[in-house]
Amino acid sequence: MADHFQLRLVESHMLAPTVRHLSFERADGQPLAFVPGQFLQVHFHYDDGTATKRSYSVGTVGDGSSPVQRVEIAVSYVEGGAATKLLGELPISGLIDASGPYGRFCLQDTDTHPRYLLMATGTGVTPYRAMLPRFEKLLAAGGREVVLLYGARNETELLYGEEFEAFAQSHPGFTFHGCLSRQPRAVPRPHDRNGHVQNVLAELQPHADRDIAYLCGNPNMVDAAFTALQEFGLPVKQIRREKYVSSR
Ligand SMILES: Cc1cc2nc3c(=O)[nH]c(=O)nc-3n(C[C@H](O)[C@H](O)[C@H](O)COP(=O)(O)OP(=O)(O)OC[C@H]3O[C@@H](n4cnc5c(N)ncnc54)[C@H](O)[C@@H]3O)c2cc1C
Known part of the structure; x- marks a missing residue:
């Protein structure tokens, strides 16, 4: 079930010339429950005050079944992109609003294909x-x-x-x-x-x-x-x- 929370940036580095890896923790100290394959949404406002959001897949390698403390995403650079700018300029300890997890792009226990x-x-x-x-x-x-x-x-x-x-x-x-x-x-x-x-x-x-x-x-x-x-x-x-x- 989706939850709303703040994320605090704890680490950020370039993975590739145009892709940034960002590692967050929930500001409330809670771990994030998610099923591998799901994504989060980042909520923010344009300069004119209009609310908007963007989706990012969670890339954290946990144990595959229990909640994780670190919330890792990879963000590809998009020219003129609003979230690209927000996330690229976020300082360490900076906060963003987020919600999730969402999505059904997950492995299914019922799949039996070899x-x-x-x-x-x-x-x-x-x-x-x-x-x-x-x-x-x-x-x-x-x-x-x-x-x-x-x-x-x-x-x-x-x-x-x-x-x-x-x-x-x-x-x-x-x-x-x-x-x-x-x-x-x-x-x-x-x-x-x-x-x-x-x-x-x-x-x-x-x-x-x-x-x-x-x-x-x-x-x-x-x-x-x-x-x-x-x-x-x-x-x-x-x-x-x-x-x-x-x-x-
Ligand atoms: C389920 C889901 C999961 C996603 N997971 C990830 C993820 O893990 N990592 C990630 O980097 N992105 C992911 N995305 C895409 C992400 O949500 C944003 O769309 C992307 O980061 C661009 O947002 P922006 O605000 O920087 O650009 P915007 O302000 O939305 O766009 C700026 C301009 O660039 C164009 N544009 C937008 N996206 C692209 C693009 N990819 N290539 C070329 N032009 C573009 C727009 O049409 C617009 O003209 C995911 C999207 C979905 C739906």
Whole structure:
């Protein structure tokens, strides 16, 4: 159930040239209960006093089942963006109004498909970071495979790339494909792919009997991947989507 609270900024750094990682705590000292995959809304006012809000996926890696003390988000720079400015200029200890958690872009206990196909561009990878402890449990139970296709123009834009690489190395059922559309890595990793995420799909041969897909981030990518997965025969109920549409 959604709650309203203030968040206090405790840490902020650039994750990539145009993406900032922000780490908050609730000002009331309470932990945040959320299901990995959910998002928060940040509430603020334009200069003319009009109230507005923006959504951000929670990226905190907790234990996957209990509330977290840190509320981590990744914010992509948008030219002239009101929330971009607010969050980019927020000082350490600065407060913002927020509410949440919201959304149903979450893993379902009822899903029994053997392979999870996760696709993301940009900050759309954030919910999958939060889901890592859930994937750890799924993989430990056996009989499952998780494949993350993460699209970026170059390696500097692979947010949390080292964390996903490390998770893949310590969890053999998890494969991380960095899909680089403009510039390959200086030192390529074994699972790197060149091109857009949806182009790498064919290599994985998605199949309705095997796959459940999660798509998150840029709406154009989500729509293109949704169409491609349907062409491979996946029914709509096996394709979960979170589009980072502008909420103005
Ligand atoms: C469920 C959900 C989860 C989201 N999670 C995240 C997240 O984790 N991280 C994140 O960075 N964003 C996320 N977003 C997008 C976020 O809510 C804002 O839309 C984004 O940060 C831009 O807000 P802004 O106030 O800076 O720009 P605005 O003031 O809203 O927009 C400024 C101008 O830029 C255009 N614009 C807005 N967004 C984009 C864009 N992405 N690319 C190009 N032009 C744009 C607008 O049309 C407008 O002309 C999410 C959106 C949704 C719906």
